[in-house]
Amino acid sequence: MQLPIVTPAPLVVTHTAIFRDLFENKCQFRHFQNYLTGLTVLSNKSMANMVRCILDSADKTNLSRFLSAANWSDEKVNDRRIEYLLEQTKAIRKKSAEGRLLLDDTLCEHVGSLFEYVDRHYNHGDATYPLAHNVVTSHFVSGAVRFPVDLRQYRRYEEVTHWEEFVHKYFPEREIPKQKKERTKLHKEVDKELLKDADFQVLQAQFQTKIALGIELIQKALERTLPFDTVLFDGWYLAPELVREIEAHDKNWISLLKKNRNLETNSFTLRDAEGKPILLAGPHIQVEELVKLIPHTAFQKVEIDQKNYWCFSLGVRIPELGKVRIVISFENAELTGTFAILVTNRVDWNATQIIRIYLQRWPIETFYQDSKQLLGMDEYRMRSAEAIRKHWCLVFVGYSFLHLDCLPQSPKESMDFPSKTIGEACRQQAQALIQALILHAHDLLKQDVKVQEVFEILFAKQTHLSPAIPS
Numbered sequence: 001m002q003l004p005i006v007t008p009a010p011l012v013v014t015h016t017a018i019f020r021d022l023f024e025n026k027c028q029f030r031h032f033q034n035y036l037t038g039l040t041v042l043s044n045k046s047m048a049n050m051v052r053c054i055l056d057s058a059d060k061t062n063l064s065r066f067l068s069a070a071n072w073s074d075e076k077v078n079d080r081r082i083e084y085l086l087e088q089t090k091a092i093r094k095k096s097a098e099g100r101l102l103l104d105d106t107l108c109e110h111v112g113s114l115f116e117y118v119d120r121h122y123n124h125g126d127a128t129y130p131l132a133h134n135v136v137t138s139h140f141v142s143g144a145v146r147f148p149v150d151l152r153q154y155r156r157y158e159e160v161t162h163w164e165e166f167v168h169k170y171f172p173e174r175e176i177p178k179q180k181k182e183r184t185k186l187h188k189e190v191d192k193e194l195l196k197d198a199d200f201q202v203l204q205a206q207f208q209t210k211i212a213l214g215i216e217l218i219q220k221a222l223e224r225t226l227p228f229d230t231v232l233f234d235g236w237y238l239a240p241e242l243v244r245e246i247e248a249h250d251k252n253w254i255s256l257l258k259k260n261r262n263l264e265t266n267s268f269t270l271r272d273a274e275g276k277p278i279l280l281a282g283p284h285i286q287v288e289e290l291v292k293l294i295p296h297t298a299f300q301k302v303e304i305d306q307k308n309y310w311c312f313s314l315g316v317r318i319p320e321l322g323k324v325r326i327v328i329s330f331e332n333a334e335l336t337g338t339f340a341i342l343v344t345n346r347v348d349w350n351a352t353q354i355i356r357i358y359l360q361r362w363p364i365e366t367f368y369q370d371s372k373q374l375l376g377m378d379e380y381r382m383r384s385a386e387a388i389r390k391h392w393c394l395v396f397v398g399y400s401f402l403h404l405d406c407l408p409q410s411p412k413e414s415m416d417f418p419s420k421t422i423g424e425a426c427r428q429q430a431q432a433l434i435q436a437l438i439l440h441a442h443d444l445l446k447q448d449v450k451v452q453e454v455f456e457i458l459f460a461k462q463t464h465l466s467p468a469i470p471s
Contacts, residue, residue, distance in 0.1 A: 009429040009432065010429060039428050101231045113131070117159065147400050211242050232254050235258045238255040262319060309355060313328075327355060374422055
């Protein structure tokens with residue numbers, strides 16, 4: 001049995017007033033506050049459990065309708081959230097030259113195929129294809145200030161176009177392979193024919209790659225006038241069209257570079273340990289092959305945040321990306337084990353600058369971890385895409401309130417990092433609600449309500465009792 005919740009969480013009460021006009025009536029606004037409270041403090045974040053634990057909550061049907069059918073806009077709520085965060089963090093943020101916009105995506109895995117747009121997506125971590133929703137997000141970082149900005153749901157080409165259905169329609173004798181390589185080969189053979197179908201053309205026009213979604217997120221961040229100077233992302237987003245979009249707005253970018261990317265050999269000179277030029281055959285060389293040729297003496301030790309890296313930096317040209325600077329980094333002086341390669345359009349930055357800035361990408365990883373483990377980002381059970389999108393929106397709102405509570409409160413504190421974790425903030429909200437419960441029970445006892453009746457009032461939903469609550 002869980003303790004009942006007799007009031008919205010203190011952070012919810014403090015920060016939600018600014019959103020009141022975005023909801024049609026008090027009932028919608030109460031659902032908004034209750035859902036945020038449930039996400040923040042309950043371990044089981046299902047709507048059924050929220051209704052069971054929150055005394056002021058309507059039944060599950062009404063709460064479900066709030067997400068799936070109620071006339072409120074998650075886009076407007078998100079817009080208001082960003083405006084509010086920028087206002088609240090004005091005194092803590094660093095100058096715009098030190099602001100970063102991060103891009104990445106995450107999987108919200110599920111069991112069952114009844115969720116709208118659910119599909120099998122590739123998990124880079126373990127090379128599996130779990131059933132999931134794939135969410136591309138942008139994130140803002142400026143010193144201690146770090147919060148999610150916008151979200152786009154990625155849908156695979158085959159799911160958007162109902163590709164298998166059209167293959168069966170026009171090529172009924174063809175068996176659709178499960179392996180990626182053979183499936184790609186079939187695409188090349190049949191897609192030209194499928195595109196002659198007007199219905200297939202309409203569906204194909206709706207498809208957007210992750211790169212296209214990333215560009216949308218950058219454009220939206222610029223539209224919001226977020227104070228950032230550099231965009232950070234991993235190698236999956238390093239595409240010419242995304243880079244062009246960033247550079248068109250005079251912004252910088254840093255990315256991981258895949259080890260098989262080609263460098264133009266005529267764009268640089270590599271020297272051996274004696275300082276003599278190393279002759280490179282052919283117009284291109286893969287980065288991993290270049291690493292084998294670099295003498296150990298060319299790597300320099302760099303210390304960042306009390307951690308050592310051994311780095312080699314070089315200005316090169318990469319086909320379709322142009323002139324860039326790469327940094328090859330090992331974590332030991334012996335230059336053994338794995339290595340990372342960073343690439344940026346800022347050819348004038350040194351290895352220390354590039355690594356230090358790219359390490360600021362880490363908050364998007366901790367956001368994914370915290371939002372899933374603490375706020376139930378992937379624990380939804382609603383089926384419609386609209387309801388799921390609104391759930392994600394409210395997770396962003398709940399995370400933002402908690403983050404505001406984590407920011408340094410005094411100029412004496414470091415402005416580079418939050419003063420506490422999201423987990424600590426969640427636990428403090430839960431403790432505050434226990435105190436509110438104790439005080440509420442005390443008030444009822446002062447009204448001469450018997451102990452048994454107090455218990456029945458507080459645990460009515462959990463014990464299926466329905467006592468009359470004293471006014």
